Amino acid sequence: MAEVFKLDLTIDENDVIGGAKEVLNVIRPHWMTDCVRFKLFTDGITNKLVGCFNQNNNVDEDADGTSDDVVLVRVYGNKTDLLIDRTKETENIRLLHRYGFAPTLYATFRNGLAYEYVPGVTLTPESCREERIARLVATRMAQMHKVKDGSIGNREPMLEAKIDQFLKLIPPTFSDPSKHSRISKIFPSAAQLRRDFDDLYGKLRRLDSPVVFCHNDLLLGNVIFSSDTNRVTFIDYEYAAYNHQAFDIGNHFTEFAGIDEIDYDRYPSKEFQLQWLRVYLEEFNGESCTESDLEKLYVHVNQFALASHFLWAVWALIQAEHSNIDFDFIRFGEIRYNEYLRRRDEFLSLAYQN
Structure with a gap:
């Protein structure tokens, strides 16, 4: 090397x-x-x-x-x-x-x-929906999820520990009074956020989503598509670690909304997701998938998408305190948190038949 x-x-x-x-x-x-x-x-x-x-x-x-x-x-x-x-x-x-x-x-x-x-070029809310590109991303993610290497270390899913780490970093009082005022009107206390996540994660753990090596931050800007080679490459492995399979996929789907102009009407439909997930499962398992396996993963992915919204909403609060980049992290966090609230009951009510 x-x-x-x-x-x-x-x-x-x-x-x-x-x-x-x-x-x-x-x-x-x-x-x-x-x-x-x-x-x-x-x-x-x-x-x-x-x-x-x-x-x-x-x-x-x-x-x-x-x-x-x-x-x-x-x-x-x-x-x-x-x-x-x-x-x-x-x-x-x-x-x-x-x-x-x-x-x-x-x-x-x-x-x-x-x-x-x-x-190549990074994906956009339009290009991520193109069938050939979506198939490439699904295949690539499945291939990454199959990586097993003894040097990677801790095989426990990172989600709970990362949320715990983030929640501990939320300041009791934000240094900018105007930011503190805005945040106080949008978000509950860190203690309440912790209780909410514990309740959510208790439900998600029962799904028993496989633990695999995940990217954990597969926003559209972290996927490079080359039309010359007809392949995609993932970049920026800041949060890569073992995690729940369904989190990595659900997180990617939430990113279809975009960053500059976030629009959750772009969240992929069930029809799109099932096509994407079929490609993923066939690559991950090395064989054709059953309809039952497909429906099961669909439910898992959408329920773990809630955890994605929660994670990045809390992340945004920490960025609002520390980042020097000209970006409205409070507004970003508000959008993610509101989408978590809006979808929570709907997604948690999803079910599948064994």
């Missing part, structure tokens, strides 16, 4: 391009600085990402390029180390790269990492 440089460097969130140049001096010393074009990607709400394109080789940011021509440098958002085990993240990337699921990791630094550019 190629060497991963460990750089004693902290990149200023307000000068990510300057920091990227310092990274390139180490991992691409043969690149001529004057011939490197930098592009700051703006679709992330947690981290800052800059693409470094070696123009000496006539690579354009809209071209496929090669791993030698393009490097991505990701700078973590403020205080995100409270939420994410960064050591485990880099271990996951290296492990999943070995299995063909993640890009090559080139370097880590104190508040970020540099990795291989994956040619």
